[in-house]
Amino acid sequence: MGRVVHFEIHAENPEKAIKFYQSVFNWQFNRWGEQEYWLVITGKPGERGIDGGLMKRQGDSPVKGQEVNSYVCTVEVNSVDESVIDIESNGGKIVVPKMPIPGVGWLAYCNDTEGNIFGIMHNDPEAK
Numbered sequence: 001m002g003r004v005v006h007f008e009i010h011a012e013n014p015e016k017a018i019k020f021y022q023s024v025f026n027w028q029f030n031r032w033g034e035q036e037y038w039l040v041i042t043g044k045p046g047e048r049g050i051d052g053g054l055m056k057r058q059g060d061s062p063v064k065g066q067e068v069n070s071y072v073c074t075v076e077v078n079s080v081d082e083s084v085i086d087i088e089s090n091g092g093k094i095v096v097p098k099m100p101i102p103g104v105g106w107l108a109y110c111n112d113t114e115g116n117i118f119g120i121m122h123n124d125p126e127a128k
Contacts, residue, residue, distance in 0.1 A: 007040075007052035007073045011114040014038065014056055016091075020113045021054075023090045024083065025075060029054060042075075049076070062115040072109065074119030080106045083120045100127040 011017035014036055021027045028041040036056035043049050077083040080098050087110050088094065095117060096109035105123040112118065
């Protein structure tokens with residue numbers, strides 16, 4: 001079975017993207033090697049979830065306003081509503097507003113400062 005074990009964020013302006021993710025999710029970034037690559041620590045060892053990387057974008061930036069056309073990583077948050085405020089106040093945008101996933105929780109899709117799409121979700125078995 002193929003399980004996702006790592007993610008990568010591609011950024012035209014890595015420092016700006018790092019500041020965004022540090023401010024919104026309190027992630028930690030550690031430069032790795034000589035190239036523009038940072039290891040991303042998203043939580044404590046043993047907690048559910050995965051860590052990843054952030055690197056200087058190698059190709060063209062995503063087209064603004066384009067539909068979802070990639071793998072989307074979703075971040076577990078305490079509150080979608082509170083996270084929307086944090087995301088927008090740190091330069092991100094909400095591209096698909098909060099919606100229920102019945103019996104599971106609440107989900108929204110966002111863009112970071114580099115135009116990358118990601119999801120945010122909080123668990124709520126009562127969501128309808």
